[in-house]
Amino acid sequence: MSDSAEPLSSLRRALGLLRRVGAADAGGIRLKDLAEQAGCSQPTAHRALQDFAAEGFVEQTGKRYRLALDFFVLAARAGHADGLRDLAKPVLLRLSATLTDTIFLLVRNGYDAVCLDRIEGPFPIRSFTGDIGGKVPLGLGQGSLAILAHLPEAEREAVIRFNVPRLLDRGFLDEAALRVALQAARAQGWVNLNTGLIPGMAGLGVPVFDAQGRAVAALSVGTLADRLRPERLPGVVAILRAEAATLGAMLNPFDTALRHPSRSLSSLS
Amino acid sequence: MSDSAEPLSSLRRALGLLRRVGAADAGGIRLKDLAEQAGCSQPTAHRALQDFAAEGFVEQTGKRYRLALDFFVLAARAGHADGLRDLAKPVLLRLSATLTDTIFLLVRNGYDAVCLDRIEGPFPIRSFTGDIGGKVPLGLGQGSLAILAHLPEAEREAVIRFNVPRLLDRGFLDEAALRVALQAARAQGWVNLNTGLIPGMAGLGVPVFDAQGRAVAALSVGTLADRLRPERLPGVVAILRAEAATLGAMLNPFDTALRHPSRSLSSLS
DNA sequence: CCATATAATTCCGTTATATGAAATTTATTG
DNA sequence: CAATAAATTTCATATAACGGAATTATATGG
Known part of the structure; x- marks a missing residue:
């Protein structure tokens, strides 16, 4: 789609190759296919991969x-x-110790939320976020939604515009439903949307605000639907919110600007 | 130390810069210092960083x-x-569910063991391995020692030769003590060395063998010294060993060669 | 708050080196 | 064991990476 004939530096072309290696599934990728995808000659791809391998970035079997x-x-x-x-x-x-459930720490990264850390509870959990380093569009999943809901309006709208098609692709909310959910999240300060997208699972997310009041992160809980029934829910909400406040208070005053919101998706589509 | 006047490709030089950025502490590194360390001009470092930033590999504040x-x-x-x-x-x-302790999955990577995954128990643990992605010399820590003990002799000797100074640097065992520990580990098939290096902490490591019988990984438990007293220890050993066997049986028959054992440390010394 | 030093960036001519076509070797498949 | 396809090497050429010098921005201190 987005070609734009600006010639990239050789370094950026090489990094593009690295990205594609990363995007390949666990079995790895063949030189031929890589060169083809990237639109460069085989020798070029080969040399770059040799360099990456020599630096220990890539391995070849x-x-x-x-x-x-x-x-x-x-x-x-x-x-x-x-x-x-x-x-x-x-x-x-x-x-984790208090709730004995799986806990996630998400941070915003452009149009996505990234799982920065996660502590496993005793129940096997399926989540959109996946494991540490996993990425979901802002708006998908409770923590991710909590961040989106509390962004400044202009930014939020930009993200919504960008993400609605991505959410639809993944069989999630349409724009109207998303807006309702965001509204609710903003009103109550936490997210407990149970979409039933993952049967038997439930989650709860709260935003973490930095010193400037920006929603830069979220804490969330993922657990069995049974474990978030009405009698337990309020307690869990209270605990999560308290810890989110603690964490927010520890965040450094400086920096935390939004950085490359644009290229986030452009490279691998 | 290691100069070797072989001229590197521009890509490898750039990746060297990236490594140095990674090696800088959380505050980041200035262009000037980076260029100086790497022995290149400031404009060169600048262009490379711009490219890395454009690809989202590096951020600038x-x-x-x-x-x-x-x-x-x-x-x-x-x-x-x-x-x-x-x-x-x-x-x-x-x-994690059975033992309610912190569990580590380590894999061998050249002269090091890398923490591939880790599930936190309820007790705050200090470990050599550190968090996911953390790296320790083979021989330091129970899981790491378990891997080293079960490598083929020639490889083991090579690793010992390379790592003894590194272990000494970190105030750990000298060569003689290391060899005793390795002998014991090999004899009993698991490691429970309590060096007292981390007061109040204890650990237990068992090797994981692949289909060719190579010790490619280790499972280990890190916990409070209290929780590995004689009456609980044997049970924990049995459980760990059983799971290690299960995991080993799932490993794919093919590949798993040792790959770049050499350059592992050379680049950042 | 302005002067001065230090670092970051931009410019530009030169030269190193990244590049793809073609050839050669190595692996895969019928 | 052919025949085919992929990986790797070679090489002449054009590109784009390089550092010195100039410029702009940012700290630093008086």
């Missing part, structure tokens, strides 16, 4: 390439902008 | 650069070689 462990290790240090993950760790541990 | 969230997201898919993380998830969840 047989004739398939995939992202290597060193890459994983390096990236574990990423996204530490304000040290949110470290700050939040004790909060998550407390929540 | 003020005049400091650090790894961005997109990088984290991309890397979450790395190290899935044989899908170990997914295969192990139910194993970890079972162990």
Whole structure:
């Protein structure tokens, strides 16, 4: 779709290859296919992959390439902008211990929410967010919705415009239903939308505000529907909100601007 | 130390910059310092960083650069070689539910063990391995030691030779003590070395063998010293070993060669 | 608050090096 | 064991990466 004949630097072309390697499924990708997808010659792709491999970013088994462990290790240090993950760790541990459910820490990243950390509860949970490093469109899932609901109006509208088709693709709310849900979320300050999209599962999300009052993150709980019945729900809400307030109070005053909201999706579509 | 006047490709030079950005502490690194460290001109570093930023790998706040969230997201898919993380998830969840302690999944990566996944128990744990994506020299920590103990002799010796200084640096065992511990680990098939390096903490590690009988991973438990007293220990050992066997049986027959054991440390020293 | 130093960015001519066509080797498949 | 397809190497060419020098922005201190 979006071609735009601006010539990219060789570095960016190479990083594009790396992205595609990452996008390939666990089995890896063959040189031929990679070169074809990326629209470069095989020798070019080959040389880049050799370099990536020499740096430990990519590994090759047989004739398939995939992202290597060193890459994983390096990236574990990423996204530490304000040290949110470290700050939040004790909060998550407390929540996990108190509620004995699965706890998520989500942060906003452009049009998406990213799972920065997650502490597993005793019940096997299915969630949209997936595991640590997983990404969902803002608006899908309780925590993600909590963030979206509390963004400044202009930004929120921009995200909605961008995400509605993505949500529809995933069989989720249409725009009208989304707006109702957002309205409700804003009114009560937390999200308990039970869409029944994942049978037997339920969740609860609350926004985390930074010092400027921006919804930069969310805490959420994912559990069995049974465990969020009316008699338990209010207590869980109260605990979550209290911890969200604690976490928000610890956030550093500076920075936290929105950064590359644009390219977020452009590269892999 | 390691100069070796082989000229690297521009891509590898750029990736070296990225590594250094990752190695900088959470506050990020300035262009000037980065260029100086890497031994390139400021304009060169600048252009590379602009490209990384445009691809969402690096973010810039003020005049400091650090790894961005997109990088984290991309890397979450790395190290899935044989899908170990997914295969192990139910194993970890079972162990966590049964033992109510913190459970680690470690894999070997060159001279190191990397924490591929971790499920938190109710007690706050200090461990060498650190969080997901954390890296320790093989031989430091119970799981890490379990892997080392069960490597083929030649490989084991190579790792020992390389790691002894690293272990000493961290105030750990000298070579003699390490060899005793390895001998014991091999004899009993699990590791319960309580070095007292982390006061009040204790751990237990067992190796996970792939279809070729190679020790490619380890499961381990980190908990309070109190919780591994003689009366509970044997049960925990039995459970861990059983799950390690289960996990090993699920591992794919193919691949799993050792890959870049050399460069693992060379780049950031 | 302005002067000065230091870092970040932009410009530009030069040269290194990334590139794809073609050739060669290696693996896969009938 | 052919025959085919993919991976890798070679090489001449054109591109774009490079650092010095100039410019702008940002700290620093008087």
